Amino acid sequence: MGDVDRRPESAEALVRSLYAEHGRSLLAYATRLTGDRAAAEDVVQETLVRAWKHADDLTSGKGSVRGWLLTVARNIVTDRARARAVRPAEVAEIADRPPVEGDHSEAVVNSMVVLDALDQVSPEHREVLVELYYRGRSVTEAAKELGVPPGTVKSRSYYALRALRTVMGPGAEVAR
Template sequence: MNETHTALLQALHDEHAPALWRYALRLTGDDQLAQDVVQESLLRLWNSPEILEQGEPASRAWLFTVARNVVIDERRSARSRREVRSPDLPDVSRTDPIDSALDAWVITDVLTQLTPDHRTVIVRAYYMGQSVAELAAELEVPEGTVRSRLFYGLRALRLALQERGLTRR
C-alpha cells in the first residue's frame, strides 16, 4: 500500500472510527467487542485499497456494512453460541501466605535429606533456572551425570514427601 492509501486510511479512521465504534456498540452491547469490530473493519479496508480509491462516501458506507457483517459473523460463530456471559466475575483465588511458608519450610527440610550432589543440581536447575549444560560446565561433570543426578534427586525428593504423607503414592 502506498503513502496515499495510508494517508486516506488514516483520514478515514480519524473521521469515522468514533461513529463506527458507537454503531458497533449499539449492535453488540459490548465495549470490547465493539472495539474489535472497528479494528477488523479498518483492517479489511486496509486490505481493500480499491475501496479507498472510490472516495470518502463510498468508503464510509463500506466500513459500516463491513462492521455489521463482522457482528453477524461473530453472533453466528460457534464460540459465541458456547459462551455464557455473566455480569459477575469469578472470585480470584488467593493463596494463603501461611500455606506458602509451610510449603517452603517442608521443601527446605526435605532437600536437606538429599545427598549434596542431588540437592545442588535440583536447587540450581529448578530454583536458579540453570540449564543442564550450564550445570555440567559449572560442576565440571558430563551433562549425562547432571541429568542422572536430577532424575534420582527428584525421585528421592518425591519419596521423602510421600513418607511425610504430602504426595500421592
C-alpha cells in the first residue's frame, strides 16, 4: 500500500486496508515494545481506532503511513507505561490463599486450532506428532511405539511440522 488510496470509499475501508498491509508489522512492533502479545493486540486495535479517527490526515499524502502508525503505537505503549507508573501499588495477595489462575482461554483456543490442523495432515504425520508432542515421547520411544525406524520418525516429524505450518497459515507458531 505504501501510498494510501487518496479517495477511500470510507474511513472504515481505509482502516481495513491499513490493517491488511501494516497489521502484521504493527503487531510485531507492539509485541516487541510490550513483551506481551495480548497487550500488543490492544495497542494495534487502539492504533487502528486512531487511524480511523484521523483518516483525513492519513489520506492527505503527507509523510509515511507506516511511520505514522508506528509512532502512534509507540505513543500508546508509552502512555500506558506512564499510567501504570503513577498507579498505586496493588495489595499483595494473602499468603495463605493459592494464587489466582490466569485466564486460560487463549490456551483453549490454541488447542482447538492445533487439533483442527492435525485433522488436516496425513495419518502418518499426525501419529508422529501425537507421540512426540502430545505424549512427550523421545524419538526412540515413538519409533518403537509406531514400529518404524527412528530416522523415519525424525523425517516424518520434520515434514509433519511443515504441513502443520502450511495448514495453520502464515504467522502460526509451530514447535521447531
